[in-house]
Amino acid sequence: MEKTNQIPGALMDWIIKTLNSGVNPEAIVDAMIRKGYDARLSYTTLFRIVGNKPIESPGVQAPYEYEQPEIDKKGHVIKTSDRIVKVLSKIEQPYILHMDNFLSEEECDALIQQSKDRLKPSTVIDQKTGEEKAATGRTSKGMYFTLGENEVITKIENRIAEITEYPRGNGEGLQVLNYGIGEEYKRHFDYFPSNKVDPAKGGQRVGTFLMYLNDVESGGETVFPKAGVSIVPKKGSAVYFQYGNSKGQVDKMSLHSSIPVSDGEKWVATKWIRQGNIYG
Numbered sequence: 001m002e003k004t005n006q007i008p009g010a011l012m013d014w015i016i017k018t019l020n021s022g023v024n025p026e027a028i029v030d031a032m033i034r035k036g037y038d039a040r041l042s043y044t045t046l047f048r049i050v051g052n053k054p055i056e057s058p059g060v061q062a063p064y065e066y067e068q069p070e071i072d073k074k075g076h077v078i079k080t081s082d083r084i085v086k087v088l089s090k091i092e093q094p095y096i097l098h099m100d101n102f103l104s105e106e107e108c109d110a111l112i113q114q115s116k117d118r119l120k121p122s123t124v125i126d127q128k129t130g131e132e133k134a135a136t137g138r139t140s141k142g143m144y145f146t147l148g149e150n151e152v153i154t155k156i157e158n159r160i161a162e163i164t165e166y167p168r169g170n171g172e173g174l175q176v177l178n179y180g181i182g183e184e185y186k187r188h189f190d191y192f193p194s195n196k197v198d199p200a201k202g203g204q205r206v207g208t209f210l211m212y213l214n215d216v217e218s219g220g221e222t223v224f225p226k227a228g229v230s231i232v233p234k235k236g237s238a239v240y241f242q243y244g245n246s247k248g249q250v251d252k253m254s255l256h257s258s259i260p261v262s263d264g265e266k267w268v269a270t271k272w273i274r275q276g277n278i279y280g
Helices: 009-020 025-034 039-052 070-074 105-118 151-164
Strands: 077-079 084-091 095-100 123-125 132-134 141-144 175-179 185-188 205-212 222-224 229-231 238-242 256-258 261-263 266-274
Touching: 009 025, 009 039, 025 039, 070 095, 070 151, 105 151, 105 175, 105 266, 151 205, 151 266
Parallel strands: none
Antiparallel strands: 077 084, 084 095, 095 238, 123 132, 141 175, 175 266, 185 256, 205 238, 205 266, 222 229, 222 256
């Protein structure tokens, strides 16, 4: 289908009316894309309207205010106490930093070996209840390490804390995921529903540190559809994306997915970072 690259005035009026009626903005964008409108144009149009027009629906937040993350102040070559990490690319809105050489080959192999016998079917966060549940949209297998569980985990956690400048205690236990052929994680947000944020457990998630543990023969890219960004897995590389600010807002531009693996398998490790200390 040929994509439509202009938004007519009548459609703009319909978007505003539909938002004011309480319809979820994501549903409006999906409807526009199905009608043949370019996906990026659909997203940017919607968020421009939300930014310039008072929306009566309680489900629509004020425009997200971007703040410069501490990691962004470190330049294109980031020197940690034990490693030199190179920045490959950066997107500012949403904030996405793609890095190479974050993990050594030995660290990647160790994470895979230590997690293999502990894998279980992955779960998702229900955006209505905030509870973990099984879901058809996430077909990987995964497991969690406890904070500081062993020497390798502690070393990686310290490196993430050093590079992001979020204390280790703000990070959830490192998760390892394995995707086989055809397995994926459909479009989702990493942050919690606003009514399920627990200040006693570190509060809202504000950022995700995603590490690739192997090269994938085909497929398995991490895709940010609203930003038009697709990242190919590369052993030892990492992606950090931030979607929370000091005002307690979350960035809906951080919507992302892991597309199906076409050939081979995919191994990743994830560290979710929260506003405050999780462990009290």
